[in-house]
Amino acid sequence: MAIRKTLGCSDFGIISLLSTFFIRIIFIAIVVAFPLGYFIMGDWLQSFAYRISIEWWYFALAGVLSFTMAWIAIATQIFIATRINPVKYFKNKLLFRNSRKTAYFNQFVHKMVRITHRY
Numbered sequence: 217m218a219i220r221k222t223l224g225c226s227d228f229g230i231i232s233l234l235s236t237f238f239i240r241i242i243f244i245a246i247v248v249a250f251p252l253g254y255f256i257m258g259d260w261l262q263s264f265a266y267r268i269s270i271e272w273w274y275f276a277l278a279g280v281l282s283f284t285m286a287w288i289a290i291a292t293q294i295f296i297a298t299r300i301n302p303v304k305y306f307k308n309k310l311l312f313r314n315s316r317k318t319a320y321f322n323q324f325v326h327k328m329v330r331i332t333h334r335y
Contacts (some may be wrong), residue, residue: 227298
C-alpha cells in the first residue's frame with residue numbers, strides 16, 4: 217500500500233481497490249445465505265402452532281445492514297492505513313521492528329498486499 221501511495225495513487229483509489237475484494241465476498245455470502253435462510257426458516261416456522269409468513273424485506277433489510285456495516289468497518293480501517301506517510305512507515309519499519317504497534321500494522325499491510333496481488 218505504501219508503494220502504491222508513493223507512486224501516486226490517491227486515498228480513494230486505494231480504498232476502492234481494497235474494498236472491492238471484501239465487498240465481493242460479502243455479496244456472494246448474501247446471495248448464498250438468502251435462499252438457504254428462506255427455506256430453512258420456512259420449514260422451521262411451519263412446525264409451530266401459530267404460523268407466520270416470511271416476507272422478502274426481512275432478508276433485504278438484513279442484507280443491506282450487513283453490507284453497510286461491513287463496508288464501514290473495512291473502509292475506516294483502510295482509510296486509517298492510507299493516511300500513514302509512506303516515508304515514515306518505511307523509516308519506522310527499519311528503526312522499530314520489535315514494536316507491538318508496528319507488528320500489528322505490518323500484519324495488516326501484508327494481508328492487504330497479498331489480497332491485492334491475487335487480482
